Amino acid sequence: MIHWLKKSTRRINDRLKLYLPLIKILQTGLLLITGFTGFISARMEHISLLQTAGLVGSLFLAISGSTVLNMVYDRDIDAKMNRTERRPIASGRISIREALILGSAISLVGLAWAFSMSLIYGVVVFSGLFIDVVVYTIWLKRKTALSIVWGGISGGMPILAGRVLGLGHIDFIGILLSISILLWIPTHILTFSMRYFDDYNRAGIPTFPSSYGYQNTRFIIALSCIGASVAIGLGCYALQLAGGYLRLLAVLTVGFVGLAVYSIQRPSEKNNLGLFKYASFFMLGSMWMIVMGTL
Amino acid sequence: MVKMSIPNRILLLIAAHLSGYLIVSGIEKYDPWTKLYFTVAFGVLVLACLLLMLFGFEVLNNTVVVLIATVIPLSLSSGIISNYFHHYKIGYLIFAVVGLLGIWITRIRKSSFFATVVLAIVHGLAGLVITVMPVVLISIGKATPRFIFVAAGGAAIGIAGLILAFLKLGKNTNLVSKDMVYRIFPTLLLVVTALFVLGLS
Numbered sequence: 001m002i003h004w005l006k007k008s009t010r011r012i013n014d015r016l017k018l019y020l021p022l023i024k025i026l027q028t029g030l031l032l033i034t035g036f037t038g039f040i041s042a043r044m045e046h047i048s049l050l051q052t053a054g055l056v057g058s059l060f061l062a063i064s065g066s067t068v069l070n071m072v073y074d075r076d077i078d079a080k081m082n083r084t085e086r087r088p089i090a091s092g093r094i095s096i097r098e099a100l101i102l103g104s105a106i107s108l109v110g111l112a113w114a115f116s117m118s119l120i121y122g123v124v125v126f127s128g129l130f131i132d133v134v135v136y137t138i139w140l141k142r143k144t145a146l147s148i149v150w151g152g153i154s155g156g157m158p159i160l161a162g163r164v165l166g167l168g169h170i171d172f173i174g175i176l177l178s179i180s181i182l183l184w185i186p187t188h189i190l191t192f193s194m195r196y197f198d199d200y201n202r203a204g205i206p207t208f209p210s211s212y213g214y215q216n217t218r219f220i221i222a223l224s225c226i227g228a229s230v231a232i233g234l235g236c237y238a239l240q241l242a243g244g245y246l247r248l249l250a251v252l253t254v255g256f257v258g259l260a261v262y263s264i265q266r267p268s269e270k271n272n273l274g275l276f277k278y279a280s281f282f283m284l285g286s287m288w289m290i291v292m293g294t295l
Numbered sequence: 296m297v298k299m300s301i302p303n304r305i306l307l308l309i310a311a312h313l314s315g316y317l318i319v320s321g322i323e324k325y326d327p328w329t330k331l332y333f334t335v336a337f338g339v340l341v342l343a344c345l346l347l348m349l350f351g352f353e354v355l356n357n358t359v360v361v362l363i364a365t366v367i368p369l370s371l372s373s374g375i376i377s378n379y380f381h382h383y384k385i386g387y388l389i390f391a392v393v394g395l396l397g398i399w400i401t402r403i404r405k406s407s408f409f410a411t412v413v414l415a416i417v418h419g420l421a422g423l424v425i426t427v428m429p430v431v432l433i434s435i436g437k438a439t440p441r442f443i444f445v446a447a448g449g450a451a452i453g454i455a456g457l458i459l460a461f462l463k464l465g466k467n468t469n470l471v472s473k474d475m476v477y478r479i480f481p482t483l484l485l486v487v488t489a490l491f492v493l494g495l496s
């Protein structure tokens with residue numbers, strides 16, 4: 001009996017270790033943080049622990065589920081890219097059937113949980129998942145470099161969902177915060193697609209650098225930095241954050257835009273990577289300020 | 296180029312957070328102009344720490360570093376003048392702007408003699424304001440005793456400036472090696488920031 005139990009535990013552990021890379025824990029974590037920020041930004045009189053757990057749980061499952069489904073669909077291109085060839089589905093360590101069942105199951109549980117909490121919250125979470133899997137991954141990703149706009153829209157859904165759950169309706173600030181994520185995502189994805197240019201080319205995925213050239217891509221990144229900074233600045237102002245938070249946001253914005261402009265003037269792999277990392281800092285910093293400023 | 300260690304990155308992250316804290320809630324008691332000057336000073340510190348973390352010590356070789364390193368003492372000293380010596384704030388602002396432009400122009404023209412003279416005058420005067428004025432203000436009862444930490448921070452940032460100057464010499468000296476400079480620089484930045492936070496908030 002004990003032997004059987006140990007064997008089963010080991011088998012489950014091994015499986016979980018394989019499942020973890022399927023949900024891109026860093027990306028999922030960052031999106032969860034934006035969702036939580038949106039929720040806190042609603043300034044509810046009383047923050048219910050149950051509702052908070054529901055938000056985190058349902059969003060985690062929906063985002064993770066869509067990520068697994070994306071990996072199932074993209075397994076052929078993942079196998080062609082050095083960066084992704086070791087992913088569990090692309091390398092054959094997890095069968096397509098198993099991954100499809102896993103992705104569908106956790107997506108459905110996440111959606112059911114979301115709808116059970118609030119209809120409008122469920123609709124926003126579903127929209128994010130649908131746009132990410134169907135519109136972005138299945139329909140547009142292999143056709144046009146502009147697909148990242150839809151990737152951005154789905155990325156902006158968690159923060160909107162969080163705010164909608166807190167408020168009970170969609171408002172201008174929620175849309176503004178969502179737009180800030182939408183405009184921030186190209187900075188993230190485009191610096192990434194420049195870094196792994198050969199990989200994407202090998203897989204036949206149209207990216208901004210391959211469709212419009214490196215220099216134009218850098219211009220788009222700079223514009224997207226400015227747009228994201230303006231949107232998040234307006235969002236923070238509309239949320240009536242204290243002046244100190246706005247000042248710090250202005251400082252981080254100067255660094256963000258400055259780095260983007262610098263990478264146009266002095267293009268290099270190192271500057272590109274630096275901008276990529278700073279973009280994550282900027283977003284995390286902005287989310288932290290919104291949470292602290294609205295609590 | 297020395298690779299930055301994880302502990303050094305953590306020190307820089309803490310320093311960035313401390314500077315961020317000061318901008319968010321440590322300088323609320325000051326008037327708008329003083330707040331602006333202190334925001335610039337600590338904003339540059341936040342960005343300097345983040346860029347050092349992301350790009351490593353290579354950033355210190357950039358020619359812009361001299362200008363950035365001047366903005367910190369100039370804006371800090373402008374904040375002190377603006378808050379405690381209202382009558383001189385316009386005059387000092389003119390000095391700060393002209394000084395910064397002077398350093399920029401002499402760097403572009405690569406006139407090493409004038410560049411050194413301008414740098415010495417601007418840094419010297421700003422450094423004096425940061426290190427001496429707090430002592431004077433405390434002694435005449437215009438500032439609380441903890442304002443002495445600003446003077447200590449000014450002294451520490453002066454040491455940081457000297458260290459950078461050593462680096463700009465481009466060779467190891469008997470006094471301090473390049474590796475040593477890189478090793479202690481993040482710690483020094485953290486100490487400087489902590490002292491300013493203690494003194495100003």
